[in-house]
Amino acid sequence: AQSVTQPDIHITVSEGASLELRCNYSYGATPYLFWYVQSPGQGLQLLLKYFSGDTLVQGIKGFEAEFKRSQSSFNLRKPSVHWSDAAEYFCAVGSYGATNKLIFGTGTLLAVQP
Amino acid sequence: NAGVTQTPKFQVLKTGQSMTLQCAQDMNHEYMSWYRQDPGMGLRLIHYSVGAGITDQGEVPNGYNVSRSTTEDFPLRLLSAAPSQTSVYFCASSYRGGKNTEAFFGQGTRLTVV
Numbered sequence: 001a002q003s004v005t006q007p008d009i010h011i012t013v014s015e016g017a018s019l020e021l022r023c024n025y026s027y028g029a030t031p032y033l034f035w036y037v038q039s040p041g042q043g044l045q046l047l048l049k050y051f052s053g054d055t056l057v058q059g060i061k062g063f064e065a066e067f068k069r070s071q072s073s074f075n076l077r078k079p080s081v082h083w084s085d086a087a088e089y090f091c092a093v094g095s096y097g098a099t100n101k102l103i104f105g106t107g108t109l110l111a112v113q114p
Numbered sequence: 115n116a117g118v119t120q121t122p123k124f125q126v127l128k129t130g131q132s133m134t135l136q137c138a139q140d141m142n143h144e145y146m147s148w149y150r151q152d153p154g155m156g157l158r159l160i161h162y163s164v165g166a167g168i169t170d171q172g173e174v175p176n177g178y179n180v181s182r183s184t185t186e187d188f189p190l191r192l193l194s195a196a197p198s199q200t201s202v203y204f205c206a207s208s209y210r211g212g213k214n215t216e217a218f219f220g221q222g223t224r225l226t227v228v
Contacts (some may be wrong), residue, residue, distance in 0.1 A: 009154070034216070043118075043204060044157075044219040090156060097211035100145035100164065101172065104156035 002027050004091050006105035013081050014113045021076040021108050023091030033074040034092040034102065035065055044090065050074065051096065061085070086112045116140050120205050120220035127195040127227045135190040135223050137205030144210040146188040147217070150174065150201040157204060163188055164210065195227045 005024045013019055025031055032051045036044040048059025055067040065076045074091060088109045092102040121136045139146065147162040149172075159172030161180040169180050177199060179191040188207075192199060202224050206217040 004156075036219075043221045044206075046216050046218075049216055092157075097215075099208040099215050099217045100147045100162040100206070101159060102147075102157075102206075102217060104149075104158070106154055106156040 002103055004093050004103050004105035006091055006108050008108045010109045012111040012113060015083050016080050019078045019081045021089050023074045023105060024072050025074065025093045026072065027093050029095045032094045032096055033067060035076050036090045036092060038088045038090065081112055083112045086110055118205055118207050118218050118220035120223050122223060125223060125225050129195060129197060129227060131195050133192050135203055137188045137220060138186050139207040140186065141207060142185060143207035145208045147206045148180065148190045149204045149206065151204060152201050197227045199225065200227045201225060
């Protein structure tokens, strides 16, 4: 079955600390991977995406993610978290040319302590 | 360029009522989709479309109808609202194919069925 797992429902980090959000996927075809962020009451904003090439991808707001095919993972990282990063983060997978049929994880809610 | 516009932003329905959630995009995207977001479940695909006149069911289509008469619009109809349809609904659009494509999301419609 095709699925995305985000094992951490809720994470709290201190401002300035590093962050890693985990994402594992199960997908039959070559995966096309995304990380989205959702602020309270808002829609989803794309942070970054990966289809092929360099397995370390850079996104907006200082985020990066690393694709590891052997581990079926696409973890999101940020070296130094800002209070404005507090939001919910979603990992999603689709296939090439099928961004209308994304499979989402259940999300990770990030809280940032001052 | 407004992107993806959803109306209304909030709606309260009584059980058994019908309504249409509107979605419009001005990016000339071929693909459009509807998702629902429920706590702890991420986003789940309801229906999607690959172009005008072509729609298909996603993971959770029961109780919803869609049609796509134009490239720009993709309305979602609730035929007889049930409390289980209380959710936040997101519309998304994207270009067909290509490795640089991504899904753009609207701001969501928060629906409560009482």
